[in-house]
Amino acid sequence: MQKSIAVVFDSAGTLLHMYRVAKDMSSGDLLTGVESTDLVARRKGRALIVLHTEPSVILAVDRNMRVIDFIDGHDIAIDISCASVPFSVEEAYDIIKDSDIRVDDILQVVGVVRKHCPEIFYVAAGIIVDRNDHSVPYVLSTGGRLFHDSKETVDRLKGLGVSVFIASGDSRRNLKQLAECMGISMERVYDIATTREKARIILELKDTYDKVLMVGDGMNDILALRAADVGIVTLQQGDHRPEKLEMSADVVIRDIREVLGIVESL
Structure with missing residues (x-):
């Protein structure tokens, strides 16, 4: 199954x-x-x-x-x-x-x-x-601006039957533009999400899904990375990430497309 x-x-x-x-x-x-x-x-x-x-x-x-x-x-x-x-x-x-x-x-x-x-x-x-x-x-x-492969990655995840969510500290106004571009329902978008709220969101989703993955790049994602079944830190932004952040993840990637392989392995 x-x-x-x-x-x-x-x-x-x-x-x-x-x-x-x-x-x-x-x-x-x-x-x-x-x-x-x-x-x-x-x-x-x-x-x-x-x-x-x-x-x-x-x-x-x-x-x-x-x-x-x-x-x-x-x-x-x-x-x-x-x-x-x-x-x-x-x-x-x-x-x-x-x-x-x-x-x-x-x-x-x-x-x-x-x-x-x-x-x-x-x-x-x-x-x-x-x-x-x-x-x-x-x-x-x-x-x-969107990474060139962000939308393709999300589209392929949805094609695999994966439910895609956004949890961000950004405002609903900005996230609405992003969600519409990515084809993600606003019901699956969490705005002004603090570090602790992101972790709470992950834990709530784990009550519904067999596996929950968190993909982030900042220290405000650290508790959510630890709470997820698979915590993924992406280095695609290209700037320095604290060692503490990388140590909190199960996987470190350099391109968002790598999320597809991780999902397929599950």
């Missing part, structure tokens, strides 16, 4: 090749090719905040406006994408409220991402907050 199999993909760095830029708010330096989850993990007490808005909305306001005034004035929802410790949205809001970050800070990093990636799939903006000194150490922007 054929086993029922589910494969859960992270989005950024797994289905999408990402380009990330951060602004160091203490020095004003723009840092390219950064890993947002690594910036969070560098110091206990940090969290990555997602702004639920289109870059076009940010572009339409005064560049000198404080970000908190932009959030309040345009009724922008914020969420925690990942955190090094349990963190509340209310605490993050208070830190942003007491900071002096400006819309211009966000537009600087968004502009670099847009310039570097003309064929970009989407652009998102975020803020890293730090409870240790009640500060905003970084603002950042990320842009992503």
Whole structure:
């Protein structure tokens, strides 16, 4: 009898090749090719905040406006994408409220991402907050485009009868575009999924499927990798991955197509 199999993909760095830029708010330096989850993990007490808005909305306001005034004035929802410790949205809001970050800070990093990636799939903006000194150490922007073999891999998995899911710290707005492109129902998409929520999703799916595979590339996937029947770390993004992350996986791959062989072996 054929086993029922589910494969859960992270989005950024797994289905999408990402380009990330951060602004160091203490020095004003723009840092390219950064890993947002690594910036969070560098110091206990940090969290990555997602702004639920289109870059076009940010572009339409005064560049000198404080970000908190932009959030309040345009009724922008914020969420925690990942955190090094349990963190509340209310605490993050208070830190942003007491900071002096400006819309211009966000537009600087968004502009670099847009310039570097003309064929970009989407652009998102975020803020890293730090409870240790009640500060905003970084603002950042990320842009992503599909790896050339992502859609083919998902299509072939579905052809094998595999149920495909996405669990990501990204916003529902961005994931909706990705899911539609990949032919994945939004009922199988989990947005703003933190490290612990990804693990919970895997455990819930294990109650339904014989085998559940998790495919990810970041430290925010580490608990889900451990919870899965098969945890797969992909290095297709090409940047350095922490040894701790690779050690938490059952398999390390360099191309998303390798997931097909792993599924077939089950």
